[in-house]
Amino acid sequence: MTDIIVSFIIAVIVGLGIGGGGFFVIYLTLCMNYGQIIAQGTNLLFFLVSGISALFIHIRRKSVLSRELLFIIAVTLPATALGAHISDFTDPKIPTFFLGALLIISGIASAVRTVKAFIKEKNEKN
Amino acid sequence: MENKTAKRINGWKKWVIIAILSILAGCINGFVGTGGGIVIVYMLLFLDGGGEDGTKNAFAKTLVAVIPMSFVAFLVYLKNGNVDTELMGRVFIPATLGGIAGACLMYRIDKKWLTLIFSSLVIYSGVTLITRAL
Structure with a gap:
C-alpha cells in the first residue's frame, strides 16, 4: 500500500514538472533499501510511465515539437546509451554521489528561481 | 533579461551550445538514471527566454526530450538486469x-x-x- 501511495505522489510531482525525476530513486534507495543501480533502472521505467501520461496532457494543450527539440533528442540518445553502459560497471557509490550533488544543485537553482519570481511579482504589485 | 540572452545567442553558436548540453544531459540521464531534464530545462529557459508561459512550455518540451532519453537508458538497464x-x-x-x-x-x-x-x-x-x- 505504501508503494502505491508514494508512487502516486511522486508521479504527480513528475507531471507538475517541479523536479520529481529523482524522487523514486531516493524512495527506493533510502526507504526500500534497493541497490543504487537497480533503483536507477526501476526509476527510469517509473518515469516513462508517469511522464508519458503527463505528456499526453501537455501535447493536447500546445504544440511542443520544434527543430531544436528534435535536434536535442537526436543528440541525447547516443549519449544516454553511453552513460547507461558506464553506470553498469562503475562503483555504485559514484552515481550515488553524483545524484546527490545533482539534487543539491537543482534544488538550489530551483529555489533561487522561485524566490526571484516571488520578488518580481511583489515588485510588479507595488 | 532572458529575451536579450535569446537574441544574443543565435546561428551556429546556439546549435553548438545545444549539442554540448544535450550530450551532457544524455550522459547524466544514462549514468544516474535521472537528471537529464534539469540540464535541458535550464538550457531551454536560457535560450528561449522566460515568462510564465515560456517556463511551462520549457517544462513540456523537456518532458518530450526526456522520454526518449529515459527509454534508451531503460533498455540498457533492462538488458543488464537492473530493473x-x-x-x-x-x-x-x-x-x-x-x-x-x-x-x-x-x-x-x-x-x-x-x-x-x-x-x-x-x-x-x-x-x-x-x-x-x-
Whole structure:
C-alpha cells in the first residue's frame, strides 16, 4: 500500500514538472533499501510511465515539437546509451554521489528561481 | 533579461551550445538514471527566454526530450538486469494516474510554494545521498 501511495505522489510531482525525476530513486534507495543501480533502472521505467501520461496532457494543450527539440533528442540518445553502459560497471557509490550533488544543485537553482519570481511579482504589485 | 540572452545567442553558436548540453544531459540521464531534464530545462529557459508561459512550455518540451532519453537508458538497464519489473507492475496504475493529475494541475495552480517545499526536500535528499556515498 505504501508503494502505491508514494508512487502516486511522486508521479504527480513528475507531471507538475517541479523536479520529481529523482524522487523514486531516493524512495527506493533510502526507504526500500534497493541497490543504487537497480533503483536507477526501476526509476527510469517509473518515469516513462508517469511522464508519458503527463505528456499526453501537455501535447493536447500546445504544440511542443520544434527543430531544436528534435535536434536535442537526436543528440541525447547516443549519449544516454553511453552513460547507461558506464553506470553498469562503475562503483555504485559514484552515481550515488553524483545524484546527490545533482539534487543539491537543482534544488538550489530551483529555489533561487522561485524566490526571484516571488520578488518580481511583489515588485510588479507595488 | 532572458529575451536579450535569446537574441544574443543565435546561428551556429546556439546549435553548438545545444549539442554540448544535450550530450551532457544524455550522459547524466544514462549514468544516474535521472537528471537529464534539469540540464535541458535550464538550457531551454536560457535560450528561449522566460515568462510564465515560456517556463511551462520549457517544462513540456523537456518532458518530450526526456522520454526518449529515459527509454534508451531503460533498455540498457533492462538488458543488464537492473530493473525491478515486479515493483513496477504494482505501481503502474498510480504512476499513470499521478502523471495525468500532475500535468492537469500544472496549468491550474501557482506552483511557487510547492516548488520551494520540494526544492528543500531535493536539497535534503541530495545531502543524505552524498553522506551515504562517502
